[in-house]
Amino acid sequence: MSISLANPTLTINNIAVYYMPNSIVYTEGYGEYNQRAQTSGNGAVDIVFSQNVETKMSNFKFDVANTLENIDLAKNWKKNLNQNTITIIDNSYSRTITSAALISDFEVNLGSEGVISLEFRGNSAV
Amino acid sequence: MAKVVKEFEYKLIEPVKYHKQGQEALGYKMTLKAPSPANRKHILKLKQHFIEAMQIISDKPRKATDNIASERELKGSDITNMLLIAGVDVNEAIDIFKELICSSNLAHVDDSQALTPFIFDNISIEDLENILGEYLKVFIVSSWLEKSNTDLNGSSHN
Numbered sequence: 001m002s003i004s005l006a007n008p009t010l011t012i013n014n015i016a017v018y019y020m021p022n023s024i025v026y027t028e029g030y031g032e033y034n035q036r037a038q039t040s041g042n043g044a045v046d047i048v049f050s051q052n053v054e055t056k057m058s059n060f061k062f063d064v065a066n067t068l069e070n071i072d073l074a075k076n077w078k079k080n081l082n083q084n085t086i087t088i089i090d091n092s093y094s095r096t097i098t099s100a101a102l103i104s105d106f107e108v109n110l111g112s113e114g115v116i117s118l119e120f121r122g123n124s125a126v
Numbered sequence: 127m128a129k130v131v132k133e134f135e136y137k138l139i140e141p142v143k144y145h146k147q148g149q150e151a152l153g154y155k156m157t158l159k160a161p162s163p164a165n166r167k168h169i170l171k172l173k174q175h176f177i178e179a180m181q182i183i184s185d186k187p188r189k190a191t192d193n194i195a196s197e198r199e200l201k202g203s204d205i206t207n208m209l210l211i212a213g214v215d216v217n218e219a220i221d222i223f224k225e226l227i228c229s230s231n232l233a234h235v236d237d238s239q240a241l242t243p244f245i246f247d248n249i250s251i252e253d254l255e256n257i258l259g260e261y262l263k264v265f266i267v268s269s270w271l272e273k274s275n276t277d278l279n280g281s282s283h284n
Binding site: 011012013014015016080082083084085087096098099100122 | 144145146147148149150239242243244245
């Protein structure tokens, strides 16, 4: 039986972080590929592959509850510039993103069900 | 009067992974500090585990404890081995120890990073056993060891 990865522990800079369930989304950081066709004419097509290394970074998004503690955490991550490290672990699965920067100018939603959405970008996940 | 030790350094057998300045770093040593009276709840629970182990061991035949230090000074690993031989719940002891040193800023990795539960969970089992034993030996049961003049080979059994 296969089990979905839905309950990872999230650690940023050695501290476990509380986050809104089912809100973590990340990219592995392989980057975008492109495939184009070139032709020598007469219907003959050859595929040209390219990798856009500009996109070869991991994006990591998650939401946290709009509490004072979380606002302070987010401010510290912002102050760290790109010196944050993120690790997610779910049983035998784990990913670490180094040199992560909190790229979003996060919005603090003040409401009874408000969340703060955060987006990091860093090195490709390992 | 015995010298009061306020902290000791433990060199890790297997370096521990932790986050440092945006990278994954390896920690090679830990510095552990003496607990304060505010940590009494955890200290007393660990002491209870140890004394329970000593009680059980004193009833065991000598053979069970022959491998543990005789004339040389007790090492931290000897203390943990005694807990294991006695059948005391060492897992529970490690959980209590984890709560103690992670919550009270009592331990640092490579002098700079305060130990957190995340880093603690990355420490190898062998190192964990040694650190627990060493911490018990240096800070929690040192006076007990001196008073009882622990010499496992010297105790008599009927």
